[in-house]
Amino acid sequence: MKKKVISLLLVAAMAVSMAACGNTSTDKGSDNGGTAASAGAEASTDGDFLIGYPTAASYNAVMNAMHLNRQTIAQAAGGDLVTEIFEFDDATTIDAVEKLITDGCKGIFVTPTSNDVLYNVTDMCDEAGVYFIISMRSITDEEVKSYVENSKYYLGCVYEDEYQAGYMLGKALADSGAKDYCLITTASDNTTGQTREQGLADAAEEFGLTCLDTYRNPADASEAVSAVESWIAKYGSDMQGIVRLGTQATGDQSAIAAKLEEYSDKDIKFVTIDTDENCISYIKDGTITATLGDLLIQDSIAAATVLTDAVTGKPISDDPVELALKYSVITDADELQAYFDYMAVEEPIYNKDEVKANLLGLDVAGLEDLCNNMTALSVKELHESR
Incomplete structure (x- = not known):
């Protein structure tokens, strides 16, 4: 009953959303990346399959790097990536997922704006036979989690340890x-x-x-x-x-x-x-005084790997995975500078050959370790070793 009520409410909200957002478009990423997810990017149709994700209308350096890494992983496996702009609310999340399914995506990233939105996402993906993975979130409601995990198309979630984040910032304040x-x-x-x-x-x-x-x-x-x-x-x-x-x-x-x-x-x-x-x-x-090391690029790499493996018939696990990424405190400007010099840049962490060698086919523990141990300095060393 709860699922049906939510569905009815969101259908009404979506009708308003679609009328108000006539300029929303799906953009297919080019091989060169850059700001490929922004409106007006040149389309690419070379891939044998598509994966997609709802995204913001404009990008900063971190978001652009996330896009490049997702795209490179899909392309390394012979696919491609599409995006759909949404406004970070339940109605437009549903709208974006529906549009990506209509456009032929075989796998979708979802960053749910609430737990309840996942009822509708699950139903749509089940009906269409489309894999989905939660990125940058975990499911905090046990009833919703049970419902989602019953879907054979739900691959799991990649998220940052947000409890740890709040605790570490509190401790950093106390240390100051x-x-x-x-x-x-x-x-x-x-x-x-x-x-x-x-x-x-x-x-x-x-x-x-x-x-x-x-x-x-x-x-x-x-x-x-x-x-x-x-x-x-x-x-x-x-x-x-x-x-x-x-x-x-x-x-x-x-x-x-x-x-x-x-x-x-x-x-x-x-x-x-x-x-x-x-x-x-x-x-x-x-x-x-202090900040936390950004994990969004690592998150995008882990989620894209799990999603691409499943879409290409090589799922990383028979059960939904939970990959929790761990924060670190940054108080040194040089450390933050290195992040923007080597990670949040217009170059993916791994090129296509390195994706095939280092990411695709990893088991859950290996993927989690790789992402948790990834730092700006380790990326610098990787790129300098080429």
Whole structure:
């Protein structure tokens, strides 16, 4: 009954979504990669099979690298990759998956915006005989998990240990000497944010931290900056730190850091789960106290490998896999610089021959170890050894 109710609600929402998003298109990646998932990219139809994923309308360096690695893995196995733009809500997630199935994809990446959206994804993939893997998320609702795992087309999930992320940021704040902090985080129903917040709450209890205030789901960078300004005015020196557990606002982490530079005399510690290239200088001058190593490229590699193996008839496991990737704390600007020099670049980690030799056909433990041990320096060594 729950599944049917959700389906009816989402059908109505999808009708509104499709009417409002007439410019949504499916773009097929070219061999050269680049910003191939952005609107207007040249189509490629050389592959024997297609895999697809819902994506944002525009890319930063990390997202572009994720696309290149997914694409290269598919192409190494004789396939190709397509994308479909969605707006990071349940209705457009369903719409994008449906469109990718219609376009002939044999496997699909899914980054669910809620647990409940997976009922519909599962039904559509079962009916079409299309494999799907969850990327950058895990299923946190046991009822939903049981339903999804009954599908023979569900391959499992690749996700970052989000509890660990929240805990590590809390510990990093405590290590900096700050105790009382304000929190910028996701909407309250965001499952990733919920898990991060639990990790932070446990760290706060362990290390004696106190959350003074919370701002959820800023619409853009300016809204996040306004929240910081209001906290400085309200709490003064009582606010010793800011914890950013993630948002959908582009560039808000560096915008917050830029604002905090104006208040450098207050010595507010800032720890954030996400960074961009602009954040390198802010770590160097101490405006950003700590961040976490980005795992999204490793996630895309692991998920693409599992999906491609299944589509080509060589599944990595008979049962759904769960690959949990582990974060590391970054406090050194050189380490973050290396990430943007060697990983978040317009070149895949592995070329097609290396994909065949190192990725396709790996067992679960081998794939998890490969991705967890991948660093900017190891990628540098790989590329220099060619």
